[in-house]
Amino acid sequence: MSKRPVSNPLALAVLSCLWERPMYPYEMTTSMRERGKEDSIRLNFGSLYSVIKSLEKNGLIAVAQTEREGNRPERVVYEITDAGRREADEWLRELIDTPAKEYPAIETGLSLMAMLPPATVVELLEKRVERLDAEIASRGKQLTGEAAAVPELFMVEFHYKTAMLVAERAHLGQLAERIRNRSIEGFEMWEQLHALLAQGLSMADINTMVSAGDFGQEVADLLGQ
Template identity: 80%
Template sequence: MMAATGKSKRPVGNPLALAVLSCLWERPMYPYEMTTSMRERGKEDSIRLNFGSLYAVIKSLEKHGLIAVAQTEREGNRPERVVYEITDAGRREADEWLRELIDTPVKEYPAIETGLSLIAMLPPAVAADLLADRAERLGAEIAEREQLLAGEASGVPELFMVEFHFKQAMLAAERAFVIDLAARVRERAIGGIEMWEGLHQLLDQGLSMDDIQKRVSAGDFGREVADLLRQ
């Protein structure tokens, strides 16, 4: 099993490249056909699909010998269409890449994680309100996706909806987390709440972060926070 320390260096690292290889793994296609196929299968939900980027990815895959021109087609006065096919090297690359993606956890940087890491910049009450707003939006997104699952996607075999169900599980887990966090902030049950509240009370009094940091270094911050909370 591969170590969970990071992903291997790929000749073409854009995830869209793997989607292209996947399309050509099925059969030769021209670029517009690849885009249509990805969209019809809902791959935009898990892969950033941009038609302009697609051509750059295709050229890079061709440059590295992972795909090749199979033939060119022309219908009437329409522009010539280039049909691509996957090479043996491309098949090996797709297989290794997909195995790695499924097997090996990697560090990702979701926006919410960045926000949570800096949440102390906001007053506790504001943070709690924003978390509650986020939970509401997540709930709406989950409900919308459940309607899709019960409607037009109801007849799609689970095999072809695995990433959809994964996303649903991640959304539900995130919603549960932010609801719990918002509640603990409001109930003053989160560790460090006194310092958090005290920090913003001192800021409201006109102290700068530089002043507060100096007091922290001098050991006065904890006493000042305790004095504020007794008022």
């Protein structure tokens, strides 16, 4: 991925708003929320002002005018520059075209789950599946009423997120079942490790036993030795 002068995804959302027309910050926030962009872009007013200042500093947006109504504070209206249009175009093309390595929290949890006993992991996975089921059902309800009339073009990220949740739910549900029925490869050494820990042995004790050859290679592999 290319190095961006302003890399916060919120910056691209700001450029998108100003690509349509000049706006002041509160108007940008309102526009993003009305269009449900909070589902795919982390949005808060404090970050917005910081992003706007960074975009302005890098010449991607500029002050179009200032407005004042009565005794209200002055409002600054921003517009996108030619450089900002080029940046938004290149950035959006790259996001759609080029896969990027991301680090979802669930991946971290799964990569280290051997630290917990198998039964505990099953319980946690099943709780997560229940939460995913609730979220998927909630998203389904959101597609009723006025939302049902919104053209698909403006709901693409919503459907993408739903598809990812459905896929995660299916995968984790199957994983929980495979751990429960002991069919996941390496289950026996995982179970043995936690049986020893439950007996009061420390990881230092177990590592010493592995080094002495008291466990097979599979347990050593599990402990990274």
